[in-house]
Amino acid sequence: MRDDLHSADICGTMSQTNSPVEVSTTMRAAVCVGAGGPEVLEIRALPVPAVRASWSLVRVHGAGLNRSELRTRQGHSPNVRFPRVLGIECVGIVAASTDPTLPEGTTVAAVMGEMGREFDGGYAEYALLPNSLLMPVTTTLPWDVLAALPETYLTAQGSLDALGVVPGGRGRLLIRGGTSSVGMAAASIASGYGIETAATTRRQDKVDALTATGVDHVLLDTGESLTAGVHAIWPEGPDYVLDLVGTSTAVDSLRLVRRGGTVCVSGSLSGWLIPDFEPIAMIRSGTKLTAFHSDDFKGSAGTPVLQRVIDHVEAGVYRPNIDRVFGLDDIVAAHHYMENNQATGKVVVLPGALGASC
Secondary structure, eight states, rough: SOOOOOBTTTOBBBBOOOOOOOOEEEEEEEOOOSSSGGGGGGEEEEOOOOOOOEEEEEEEEEEEEEEEEHHHTTTTTTTSSSSSEOOOOOEEEEEEOOOSSSSSTTTEEEEETTTTTOOOOOOOOOEEEEEOOOEOOOOOOOOHHHHTHHHHHHHHHHHHHHTOOOOOOOOOEEEEEEEHHHHHHHHHHHHHTEEEEEEEEEOGGHHHHHHHHHEEEEOOOOOSSSSSHHHHHHHOOOSEEEEETTTTTHHHHHHHHHHHEEEOOOOTTTOOTTOOOOOOHSSSSTOOOEEOOOOGGGGGTHHHHHHHHHHHTTTOOOOOEEEEEEEEHHHHHHHHHHHHOSSEEEEETTTTOSSSSS
């Protein structure tokens, strides 16, 4: 985790608002030229997109990396056509806009809305984005820290809301996939709420990172059912399960949660489909299964939530865990790193940073 979240360093300058933006005619972008391994991501020089009605040009200063981008790169997003600039989120400065409420120089974030799928996303120095996706924010955070927040914390907050976890409430929360960026963000928020939390990790060397985030109980996930470990802590089971592993563990999570509790599936670390799912047989009476999709917090719906997160980070209430920062030239290495499950927390790319990772 970064020790200083309030000053600029070699990985990024302080984010600004309403400063003039010089626009180049060409840009560097990481282009996914086809389905395959990380090597299908190629750094290319592209024309800077021309602004058109209802869209704005954003100078990208940072982009968080996400597992969904890995799966798109592998060819698991059937609607995506290559070549494509990936990236479902980014932060930066408005360089040119057709929306008078988004003047040049405004600091903005954007998530989802088919970014990096239907149209080019954040793995570039500039991104042309729908005005409806842009979330104007006020902050003095360094770009690498700001880039780690949108998708991660909006998903974490939305998932806790879907579960019914509230500040000052009572209950026991199990987070499966605890060392993912969303898992660590959810643990940080839930700890601030006063909720007793447990989280899973597959690696012993990541236990301390979870404890530092505020997790009360850490469970090693060996791939078998967690029943014994969970019942040793909570004999009746947790009240809530946030399942970020997804399809391979969702049914087991439904067995673990106490009768009448709630399971929220918000991750796809193990894929997107549950084979042979039988709801009546697999969901105990009174138990609830829900989900959260971060598209729900895109644009204006997510702006106040993200601003609140930023304010909490600036105040030291939330301490986002940034595992590693890469330059755009190192996007292949970044995808290898993500695919090998090496990260504890968020991986960020800074399109303006060259050479080795910070």
